Amino acid sequence: xxxxxxxxxxxxxxxxxxxxxxxxxxxxxxxxxxxxxxxxxxxxxxxxxxxxxxxxxxxxxxxxxxxxxxxxxxxxxxxxxxxxxxxxxxxxxxxxxxxxxxxxxxxxxxxxxxxxxxxxxxxxxxxxxxxxxxxxx
Amino acid sequence: xxxxxxxxxxxxxxxxxxxxxxxxxxxxxxxxxxxxxxxxxxxxxxxxxxxxxxxxxxxxxxxxxxxxxxxxxxxxxxxxxxxxxxxxxxxxxxxxxxxxxxxxxxxx
Amino acid sequence: xxxxxxxxxxxxxxxxxxxxxxxxxxxxxxxxxxxxxxxxxxxxxxxxxxxxxxxxxxxxxxxxxxxxxxxxxxxxxxxxxxxxxxxxxxxxxxxxxxxxxxxxxxxxxxxxxxxxxxxxxxxxxx
Numbered sequence: 001x002x003x004x005x006x007x008x009x010x011x012x013x014x015x016x017x018x019x020x021x022x023x024x025x026x027x028x029x030x031x032x033x034x035x036x037x038x039x040x041x042x043x044x045x046x047x048x049x050x051x052x053x054x055x056x057x058x059x060x061x062x063x064x065x066x067x068x069x070x071x072x073x074x075x076x077x078x079x080x081x082x083x084x085x086x087x088x089x090x091x092x093x094x095x096x097x098x099x100x101x102x103x104x105x106x107x108x109x110x111x112x113x114x115x116x117x118x119x120x121x122x123x124x125x126x127x128x129x130x131x132x133x134x135x136x137x
Numbered sequence: 138x139x140x141x142x143x144x145x146x147x148x149x150x151x152x153x154x155x156x157x158x159x160x161x162x163x164x165x166x167x168x169x170x171x172x173x174x175x176x177x178x179x180x181x182x183x184x185x186x187x188x189x190x191x192x193x194x195x196x197x198x199x200x201x202x203x204x205x206x207x208x209x210x211x212x213x214x215x216x217x218x219x220x221x222x223x224x225x226x227x228x229x230x231x232x233x234x235x236x237x238x239x240x241x242x243x244x245x
Numbered sequence: 246x247x248x249x250x251x252x253x254x255x256x257x258x259x260x261x262x263x264x265x266x267x268x269x270x271x272x273x274x275x276x277x278x279x280x281x282x283x284x285x286x287x288x289x290x291x292x293x294x295x296x297x298x299x300x301x302x303x304x305x306x307x308x309x310x311x312x313x314x315x316x317x318x319x320x321x322x323x324x325x326x327x328x329x330x331x332x333x334x335x336x337x338x339x340x341x342x343x344x345x346x347x348x349x350x351x352x353x354x355x356x357x358x359x360x361x362x363x364x365x366x367x368x369x370x371x
Contacts, residue, residue, distance in 0.1 A: 005237040015261060019178040020146060022260040023229070025304045026208070030230040032305070036237055059263070061272045062311070070310040072261050072302070080305030087306070130236045134244045137147070150288060150338065151254075179256055179288055187340030212256065214296030214316070219340070 004090070005129040006037040010121060012136040014045025015054070015074045021046075024134050025077050032084050037091035039128065041121035042113075044136065047096040050078040050113035051106040075110045082112035095120045140171035142232065142240040145180035149190040155183070158245045159192040163199040173240065175232045176205040176224075181213060186221045197223035204231065246366035247280040253287040253371070259313040260302055265292065267371045268318050275325055282328040284353075284361060290336040292319055293329070293346045316347060323349035330361060 013020050031038050056071035085092035095116035101107050125131040149155045166172045183191045184205045204227040252267050297316040302309040333352045
């Protein structure tokens, strides 16, 4: 596909703290849906997004059990983007900043996320058609 | 000449810096560049007609293409009929299209 | 003792939480017997808008079952007898009209907020 591009995104916010996380994942979704290859560099708190031990919960206030509530857990979003990319035949590479992972103790990540460093971000940006940084405010 | 895509996630009430980004967009446009300002999240609160503090109308008058995320508008109950003149409702995928087209992108 | 929950920020991670965390917290504590009131100010005045209709998220192959329903949450809070106040000047500055707001909320002027604060034993400003 001639229009297929490589786009890199840097994320920085931890889960459950900012609307930026939702918008960032919507951008990733739209990019894959349009057939682009997508790289993600997760920096600082964002390395907890693919943390494998996130657990959905019930919501008594809304009167729903855990099964009914299907509470969003971002690790499922990361996995779901990888699954969508496989279906579309595009590339999806999620790199967690290793030092950020270590200081937070969130090394146990979903399988599609890999450990890396700022050097990976630089290489991804160099090899991409465009890069969008979504920093913490 | 280049093309610039600015994501504005904040609103004029919470951050004075929002006006600065508007000024930057206007300056770049007046210098002959293509400029799109894509309102997302609470940035869309500035798009409601009657928001006196907003400088969006100045940006629009200068030729900045101002878009507002349809998803964020619905979340906040801002109907199309209540938008300030010149603001275009758009899906977020439109921003991805600009990214893929090589527009220099920055998030605010 | 009645507690005034002052909410200023809005739409922070509401999609991941499927709720606003402080509106949720208020409902949970009221259910446990707490006496509370809510003051919506700054961007949180938009929580009183009836027309809010958050779409369901689709992320990759994942589909959201329950998007946030802030208007319904607020209506439930009002129905439970919790007074909900909205700062009029903040609503007007954001282009809101009285008809945009949920039934049962009370518009208060900025100049009346001090009295509201003074009438509550506890004031929690989130």
